[in-house]
Ligand SMILES: NC(=O)C1=CN([C@@H]2O[C@H](COP(=O)(O)OP(=O)(O)OC[C@H]3O[C@@H](n4cnc5c(N)ncnc54)[C@H](O)[C@@H]3O)[C@@H](O)[C@H]2O)C=CC1
């Protein structure tokens with residue numbers, strides 16, 4: 108099964124490096140020709156993943172026709188996925204594995220939903236779970252969830268994406284896998300804000316736990332299996348992202364909590380996703396108070412003290 112990675116940001120580059128270390132040829136596609144040439148010559152992605160040299164079996168190109176492999180891993184930000192699929196008709200009708208985490212603002216669809224919407228003939232899948240690009244690129248171990256409807260194809264894909272450092276678990280619950288990865292980013296912003304505002308580790312633990320309850324509520328209402336949320340794509344990635352300042356979502360939250368500015372060029376998937384999820388939750392009458400607070404903080408409509416008061420003064424309930 109030949110593999111290409113579409114999107115040469117931090118995660119796409121890390122996946123290319125990790126898969127190519129097993130010796131298989133991997134093509135990494137960047138939309139910008141200068142950037143692709145620079146990476147191909149230098150054997151490094153200076154902008155997004157400095158310090159890690161590409162194995163010989165990575166080829167970087169901006170020519171989409173030379174990147175059309177059996178399996179295409181899509182590693183662009185969630186809010187750019189539709190533009191990628193619309194502007195790149197060569198991707199139509201193929202096996203497309205989303206590697207992004209989020210919910211589209213305009214449609215409230217996740218990565219698999221957007222692929223289905225843009226390209227009904229594609230076979231969509233999602234690869235998600237606890238995996239910082241820098242860790243993957245350095246060959247540090249982790250485990251990920253691969254979700255795809257067709258279990259036979261899922262087994263071949265699982266094999267193709269497994270490396271000595273990457274253990275892949277398989278599920279058919281694409282809704283659960285995409286929601287876990289999307290919602291944990293919202294909770295990471297909340298936890299970062301709490302830590303940034305010096306509310307303490309106990310507050311973070313409470314936010315993670317009640318955030319997980321919100322994730323489960325939304326996921327179950329949309330037909331996901333609770334076990335999926337309890338796995339790598341949900342609980343696993345929630346734990347990583349809410350506790351590490353390697354996470355951009357968490358760092359964005361820290362800056363909100365400290366009242367500091369944050370570089371707008373950094374990809375923070377949870378910001379748009381929080382708004383999309385809040386809209387969906389309101390429409391479906393699902394209670395998501397932490398998500399509401401994150402949306403209020405980002406919009407500047409709530410201060411940290413008000414968000415805390417809003418969460419703590421809710422009517423008492425059973426856990
Ligand atoms: N960086 C990380 O540690 C991890 C990231 N992810 C997910 O991977 C996705 C991508 O994140 P990163 O690679 O970190 O972001 P990034 O900001 O490092 O790179 C994004 C890349 O997408 C490209 N891009 C944007 N719009 C495009 C378009 N319309 N067509 C083609 N390319 C386009 C950009 O040129 C850039 O190279 C996100 O959803 C993120 O949640 C998942 C796991 C780990």
Ligand SMILES: O=C(CO)COP(=O)(O)O
Nearest residue numbers: 236237238239354355356
């Ligand atoms: O999803 C990630 C780790 O699994 C990366 O998190 P950030 O996008 O917050 O950096």
